[in-house]
Amino acid sequence: MRNPAPAPKLKKTSREKVLAKCICGAVELEIDFPAFWAWHDHSKPSRRAHGCAYVTYIGTWKSRFRVKKGAKSIRRFDDEDAKGMRSFCAVCGTPLTYERARSPKWVNIPRALFETRTGREPRYHVALDESPEWSYLGAKLVPLKGYPGVMWERPKQKRRRESDGGF
Numbered sequence: 001m002r003n004p005a006p007a008p009k010l011k012k013t014s015r016e017k018v019l020a021k022c023i024c025g026a027v028e029l030e031i032d033f034p035a036f037w038a039w040h041d042h043s044k045p046s047r048r049a050h051g052c053a054y055v056t057y058i059g060t061w062k063s064r065f066r067v068k069k070g071a072k073s074i075r076r077f078d079d080e081d082a083k084g085m086r087s088f089c090a091v092c093g094t095p096l097t098y099e100r101a102r103s104p105k106w107v108n109i110p111r112a113l114f115e116t117r118t119g120r121e122p123r124y125h126v127a128l129d130e131s132p133e134w135s136y137l138g139a140k141l142v143p144l145k146g147y148p149g150v151m152w153e154r155p156k157q158k159r160r161r162e163s164d165g166g167f
């Protein structure tokens with residue numbers, strides 16, 4: 001009688017995963033760690049879709065992305081003008097994904113949906129020339145007297161008064 005063949009070793013599937021959630025918790029997304037990259041998107045379509053000055057995304061391959069919970073709560077919006085597809089939670093409105101037609105294998109997820117590290121720092125700025133004039137770009141801030149926790153940007157002073165003479 002032959003010896004029984006050794007049991008095949010199970011391939012270890014120990015890929016670390018990180019979780020993203022919408023505000024209400026109806027939808028949970030998951031990516032394999034680490035994300036491929038992270039970036040700040042200053043484009044007008046993203047600004048409007050999120051209602052803020054700019055959006056910070058992490059990007060990854062769709063093959064490393066999964067909807068873990070709440071697929072039926074996800075609604076899609078095909079943005080034909082910007083050639084992209086966005087999705088959001090139908091319950092709470094949280095933006096979930098942003099896919100661009102020119103990058104069909106990629107998906108972008110707002111960085112803010114992750115409560116843990118994603119493996120990438122956002123070091124890239126896209127469409128900075130579309131940034132609105134009211135966007136905060138790192139100007140010096142000082143505490144606002146009488147309002148703890150509020151900082152403000154002093155109005156710009158004229159660099160040269162007429163009385164300064166000039167030429």
Ligand SMILES: [Zn+2]
Pocket residue numbers: 022023024025026027089090091092093094
């Ligand atoms: Zn939600």
